[in-house]
Amino acid sequence: xxxxxxxxxxxxxxxxxxxxxxxAWSGAIEYAGMLIVLFGLVLIFSSLSDRFLxxxxxxxxxxxxxxxxxxxxxxxFVLIVGGIDLSVGxxxxxxxxxxxxxxxxxxxxxxxxxxxCLLTGTxxxxxxxxISVWASIPSFIVTLGMLEIARGGAYMVANSQTKFxxxxxxxxxxxxxxxxxxxxFLIAVAVVLFGQWLLSRTLFGRYCVAIGTNTEAVRMSGxxxxxxxxxxFSLLGLLCGLGGWMQTARLATADPNAAVGLELSAIAAAxxxxxxxxxxxxxxxxxxxxxxxxxxxxxxxxxxxASEPIKRMITGGVIILAVLLDAWRNQFYRSLPGLLNRLRxxxxxxxxxx
Amino acid sequence: xxxxxxxxxxxxxxxxxHLEAISKAYAAPVLKAIDFxxxxxxxxxxxxxxxxxxxxxxxxxxxxTAADSGKMxxxxxPYRPREKSQAEAAGVQIVQQELNLLPTLTVAENLYLNRLxxxxxxxxxxxxxxxxxxxxxxxxxxxxxxxxxxxxxxxGQQQLVEIAGALSQNCRVLILDEPTAALTHRxxxxxxxxxxxxxxxxxxxxxxxxxxxxxxxxADRATVLRDGKLIETRAVSDFTTQAMVESMTGESxxxxxxxxxxxxxxxxxxxxxxxxxxxxxxxxxxxxxxxRLGISGLVGSGRTELLRAIFGADQAESGEIKIGGKSKKRFxxxxxxxxxxLALVTENRKEDGxxxxxxxxxxxxxxxxxxxxxxxxxxxxTQEFEQTAGIVDRLDTRCQSLDQPTQELSGGNQQKVVxxxxxLRDAEIFLLDEPTRGIDVAARSRLHRLMAExxxxxxxxxxxxxxxxxLLETCDRILVLSAGRLTGEFFRESWTREAIMEAAFRGYxxxxxxxxx
Numbered sequence: 001x002x003x004x005x006x007x008x009x010x011x012x013x014x015x016x017x018x019x020x021x022x023x024a025w026s027g028a029i030e031y032a033g034m035l036i037v038l039f040g041l042v043l044i045f046s047s048l049s050d051r052f053l054x055x056x057x058x059x060x061x062x063x064x065x066x067x068x069x070x071x072x073x074x075x076x077f078v079l080i081v082g083g084i085d086l087s088v089g090x091x092x093x094x095x096x097x098x099x100x101x102x103x104x105x106x107x108x109x110x111x112x113x114x115x116x117c118l119l120t121g122t123x124x125x126x127x128x129x130x131i132s133v134w135a136s137i138p139s140f141i142v143t144l145g146m147l148e149i150a151r152g153g154a155y156m157v158a159n160s161q162t163k164f165x166x167x168x169x170x171x172x173x174x175x176x177x178x179x180x181x182x183x184x185f186l187i188a189v190a191v192v193l194f195g196q197w198l199l200s201r202t203l204f205g206r207y208c209v210a211i212g213t214n215t216e217a218v219r220m221s222g223x224x225x226x227x228x229x230x231x232x233f234s235l236l237g238l239l240c241g242l243g244g245w246m247q248t249a250r251l252a253t254a255d256p257n258a259a260v261g262l263e264l265s266a267i268a269a270a271x272x273x274x275x276x277x278x279x280x281x282x283x284x285x286x287x288x289x290x291x292x293x294x295x296x297x298x299x300x301x302x303x304x305x306a307s308e309p310i311k312r313m314i315t316g317g318v319i320i321l322a323v324l325l326d327a328w329r330n331q332f333y334r335s336l337p338g339l340l341n342r343l344r345x346x347x348x349x350x351x352x353x354x
Numbered sequence: 355x356x357x358x359x360x361x362x363x364x365x366x367x368x369x370x371x372h373l374e375a376i377s378k379a380y381a382a383p384v385l386k387a388i389d390f391x392x393x394x395x396x397x398x399x400x401x402x403x404x405x406x407x408x409x410x411x412x413x414x415x416x417x418x419t420a421a422d423s424g425k426m427x428x429x430x431x432p433y434r435p436r437e438k439s440q441a442e443a444a445g446v447q448i449v450q451q452e453l454n455l456l457p458t459l460t461v462a463e464n465l466y467l468n469r470l471x472x473x474x475x476x477x478x479x480x481x482x483x484x485x486x487x488x489x490x491x492x493x494x495x496x497x498x499x500x501x502x503x504x505x506x507x508x509x510g511q512q513q514l515v516e517i518a519g520a521l522s523q524n525c526r527v528l529i530l531d532e533p534t535a536a537l538t539h540r541x542x543x544x545x546x547x548x549x550x551x552x553x554x555x556x557x558x559x560x561x562x563x564x565x566x567x568x569x570x571x572x573a574d575r576a577t578v579l580r581d582g583k584l585i586e587t588r589a590v591s592d593f594t595t596q597a598m599v600e601s602m603t604g605e606s607x608x609x610x611x612x613x614x615x616x617x618x619x620x621x622x623x624x625x626x627x628x629x630x631x632x633x634x635x636x637x638x639x640x641x642x643x644x645x646r647l648g649i650s651g652l653v654g655s656g657r658t659e660l661l662r663a664i665f666g667a668d669q670a671e672s673g674e675i676k677i678g679g680k681s682k683k684r685f686x687x688x689x690x691x692x693x694x695x696l697a698l699v700t701e702n703r704k705e706d707g708x709x710x711x712x713x714x715x716x717x718x719x720x721x722x723x724x725x726x727x728x729x730x731x732x733x734x735x736t737q738e739f740e741q742t743a744g745i746v747d748r749l750d751t752r753c754q755s756l757d758q759p760t761q762e763l764s765g766g767n768q769q770k771v772v773x774x775x776x777x778l779r780d781a782e783i784f785l786l787d788e789p790t791r792g793i794d795v796a797a798r799s800r801l802h803r804l805m806a807e808x809x810x811x812x813x814x815x816x817x818x819x820x821x822x823x824x825l826l827e828t829c830d831r832i833l834v835l836s837a838g839r840l841t842g843e844f845f846r847e848s849w850t851r852e853a854i855m856e857a858a859f860r861g862y863x864x865x866x867x868x869x870x871x
Contacts, residue, residue: 202731203723209712210720216706220667221721221775222692280711 033329034273034289037322041293045300052303059180063173065295066188067092067243067250069288071262072269073195074125074236076287079270080199081232082212082279083139085128088240089262090150093255095121095244097154100163100254110168117248118241124150125237129230139233147263154256163254173249184246191239195284208232212279269294272322293318368430370394370558371446371527376414376424380762382754384410386582387424392527392558397549399569399590400562402579403602403766403794408562409451411579412529415560416448417441428527439468445526449517449533451792457505462486464504465519489522490515493548509536510653517545521552528552529560534568535792538653546572564794566595580604603796613846614806615830616644621679622814623696623783625664628673628684633659634838636673641783641814646805648829649818651858656838657818658701661785665698666691677783692721697781699772701788701818703765707772710761714753717760717771718742722779745774750800766797773801784808784815790824802828822854836861 046053071088078085095117102113124146132142172183199205210218211225218225248254271277272293273286297318301311369391378385385407392398400408413419415426417435426433428444435441438448455464462482463470471481486500495514504512513536520528530549534542549559549572561573569576569590576593578585578601585601620643627636634656641647649657663670666685675684677694685691688698700706709717719726719738726734726741742756749770753763760771769789776784786805790798805815805828819825825832832849834842834857842857 201733201735203727203733204731206716206723206733210709210716213709213712214706217709218720220665220688220698220700220706222688223721223723224687224689280709 030283031285031289033325034286034293037325038289038293038296041296041300045296045304048304049300052300055180057299057303059175061292061295061299062185063175063182063250064299065291066173066182066184067246067259068262068265068269068295069188069291070191070239070246071236071243072266072287072291073191073284074239075263075266076195076270076273076275076282076284077199077208077232078139078236079267079275079277080212080279080282081208081229082215083132083229083233084267084277085125085139085143085233085236086263087124087128087143087146087150088236088243088266089259090147090154091121091124091237091240092244092247092259092262093257094124094150094154094157095241096248096254096258097158097163097256099169099245099248100165101157103165103168104163104254114245117245118238121241121244122234122238125240126230126234128237129233132233133226133229151256158254158256160256162256164252165248165254166252169249170252171249173246182250184249187242188246191242192284192288199282199284204228204231209280212276212281214280265294268319272319274326290322293322370396370429371415371433372427373411373415374425374427376411376421376426378407378410378414378419378422384582385414385421388579388582388584390577390584390587392560394526394558395553395556396575397553397559397561397573399573399576400560400579401566401569401576401598401602403796406579406602406794407582408579409531412448412531412560412562415441415527416446416529418448442523445524446529447520447523447525447527448529449513449520449531451532451535453509453512453516455504455512455516457503459504460501461490461498461504461507461515462500464515465489465500465522485522489518492521493518494544508654510538510541513537514541514545517548521548525552525557527558527560529562531562532564532792533561534563534565536653542568564792564798566598566795569598570595578602599795602794613827613830614810615846616806616809616812617830618643618645618812622677623664623816624676624679626674626676628660628663628670628675630659630663630668630670634663634835637835637840639833639840639843641816643812643814644809645831646809646815646817646829648825648832649816649835650822650825650832650854651835652862653820655835655858655861657835658787660835661698661787661816661818664691665696665785667698692779692781695782696785697721697776697779697783698785699769699776699787699789701791703768703772708760708768711759713757714746714751714760714763714771715739715742715756718745718774718778721775741778742774745778748777749774749804764794766793769793769801770797773804782813784813785818786815787818788820789817790819790821822851826851834858 042053051057071092075085075088098120099113099117102108102116103110106113108116128139128143128146131137132139172187175182199208207218207223207225207228210223211228215225243259247258269290270282270287272290273283273288275282275287294315297315298311301314306314371390371392373388373390376385376388376390377383388407388411390411400411402408410419414421417438417440420436428446433444435444435446441448456467459467462485465486466482471478471485483500490496490498490500493514495511495518498507498511498515504515507515513533517530517533533545537545549561552559561569563569573590575587576590576598577587578598580602585604621640622643624640626638628634628638629636637660639647649660651657659668662668664675664685666688669686670684673684677696685694685696691698704710709720715738719742723733726738728734739756745751746753746756751763751767751770751774753767760768763771773789789805790801793801802824805817809815817825817829826849830846832844832854833840834844834854836858839861841860842854844854844857
């Protein structure tokens with residue numbers, strides 16, 4: 001749900017007038033496309049399966065998405081500054097295994113293990129950022145390397161074994177009494193809201209968008225882009241650590257094989273939410289909707305009994321469809337004033353000035 | 355002499371290209387019921403301020419955009435191109451302001467990209483070479499080898515290659531949008547010769563340029579657009595430059611204001627022995643508070659590189675920069691230069707000036723963003739709007755809203771946004787690289803007035819321009835760079851065009867053969 005006050009400051013040119021603030025409507029329009037797709041999917045699945053529209057199904061979905069959500073938020077920032085991170089799955093696995101080994105083999109307290117887990121993720125992300133920024137190597141290549149390094153690290157730390165931790169770590173992922181939502185889901189929602197605030201309301205967010213739009217222009221405006229790009233990668237690393245903790249808690253195990261291919265889900269979620277792979281455009285809230293769309297599809301298709309091949313094909317189709325819809329939506333809003341003018345001039349048969 | 359003919363119907367003998375009531379609207383109406391006729395063997399200038407609709411009209415004629423309503427005829431046949439390729443097949447060629455060449459391919463490949471001679475899918479390199487050679491010779495470009503990579507050519511030469519490309523195809527109507535913006539004097543002469551030859555051969559040409567002297571020299575008739583409306587079409591022979599400007603702006607121009615110097619004795623910026631090997635030799639000069647210092651010279655003489663080195667965008671190898679007599683150092687990053695009160699308006703606003711997809715507001719506040727910072731790093735967006743609105747008002751930037759992406763603005767208004775960024779930042783020393791290139795008369799005179807205002811308020815300005823008239827009009831003093839060396843310093847009291855031009859060529863004459871930049 002979009003926060004009513006945080007009318008998004010997204011670069012897509014919705015119509016607005018000179019007076020200071022945008023209307024609440026422009027914010028609603030920002031999110032309308034995603035919401036329609038999401039509700040459409042829920043409707044389709046509820047009509048196909050009478051078990052779908054139950055609070056229980058919905059909370060199950062909600063409690064499964066926190067790890068993907070926080071990583072997709074970080075990925076949105078990385079994509080906005082014009083980078084990409086392919087190593088998130090491996091970093092998540094490494095952080096998760098660090099957590100497991102610390103608790104099981106090291107008998108660390110939970111808070112210490114979690115701190116080590118978050119630190120691991122942050123350091124990996126920072127390495128990604130520093131190498132790609134200082135050596136001017138495309139982040140695609142650096143993180144492709146990190147994908148292998150962190151995965152290897154995870155195997156090494158865990159000695160290629162899955163660590164079962166058990167109830168000591170499960171607490172945060174278990175549904176709270178009442179709404180049946182887990183603490184991790186609430187944390188993820190908080191991360192989403194904070195991320196959107198950071199992106200659309202702060203200096204940091206503005207610099208990220210500007211850097212992704214035209215790094216050279218930003219540089220020539222007297223801004224050093226490098227620290228910002230490193231911070232963005234470090235932030236994603238931190239969120240990978242957070243996601244690692246969340247996943248470990250949810251499964252009660254730390255698995256060095258975990259989260260293979262997670263980078264593609266995170267990128268897909270961001271892209272479904274309208275984030276540009278060229279940088280300079282994106283919305284954290286819409287990325288969250290992207291995550292939910294993927295999760296609803298997965299669960300819904302499983303419930304109606306779709307086979308694995310079909311599930312994958314439909315998920316792929318929805319990704320493409322969502323991006324198409326987004327492009328059409330932008331085109332439509334851009335052509336709206338011209339369209340109105342044309343109608344008006346046809347009606348009056350004289351050309352009036354608007 | 356001339357009766358003011360409004361909305362002329364060129365009905366003497368049927369024109370080569372005829373437009374009737376062409377209208378087009380994007381967010382707002384851009385063209386309103388334009389009637390236009392182009393005769394065969396005519397060079398027809400299209401005049402107007404930026405945003406008047408010239409480019410849109412050309413885009414419609416050349417099939418890049420469709421009109422909302424109206425009709426077109428080409429040689430008395432109904433003509434309605436849906437794509438550029440259809441217009442090209444019908445013999446309508448356009449050379450746009452922006453270069454459309456692929457830098458990684460050779461000149462020959464670029465010229466014949468859409469019709470490479472081939473057999474069984476294999477490119478016939480020999481034939482391609484000959485064809486390209488002929489096409490280049492047609493324009494007298496014997497110094498460009500067909501197998502040079504386009505990326506290794508200068509901007510001016512690339513422009514000429516593009517024109518050669520248009521001429522090598524079936525060409526009945528040729529549209530040229532600011533073809534001379536990046537050309538040297540000699541290249542312009544070369545181009546004009548060819549255009550006159552084409553005119554004699556019966557080609558109809560639509561010629562857009564902000565350089566009114568060129569139009570007086572070259573064109574037969576001129577049509578003026580203003581705010582999307584056709585104001586008048588007149589023979590150039592009885593259309594004075596003064597009248598053109600008045601017609602474009604819709605207001606009578608005041609007498610050229612006498613130049614006032616605001617120069618003081620206080621040195622704001624001092625450059626000492628700054629050098630970058632292969633680019634420019636050690637250069638020393640100083641700029642005074644309230645001074646407008648021009649830097650003249652040929653394209654490639656090192657002017658842009660000098661400004662970039664001062665600003666820290668490129669690293670100079672030796673030398674010092676003093677700001678206000680203090681801080682002896684060179685800047686390692688533009689960040690340091692901006693912190694010291696410098697501003698650089700770059701040559702290519704689209705490449706390293708603007709965030710094109712972002713709003714006017716985002717672009718205007720970019721370099722002064724920390725001043726809008728509130729608690730927790732939050733941006734005061736209300737304040738941002740107010741400040742931006744102030745700048746937009748002050749520069750008379752034409753826009754629909756402050757949230758409009760800058761890519762939708764015309765060139766002149768884009769330039770105002772870039773300059774506005776530094777006004778908001780309240781920089782002390784302005785480095786302006788070709789500040790009025792490719793922008794219309796009205797925006798240009800607004801920027802010139804702004805330069806005077808800034809000088810009056812005690813700022814120091816360094817203005818690089820290829821347009822000597824502009825420097826003569828605005829500056830207190832002019833330095834001349836030639837082949838990377840300072841070859842002259844001229845004061846308003848004693849300068850002459852001839853002396854400045856002579857200085858601009860001096861460095862090349864001394865280093866006869868070693869010039870390739």
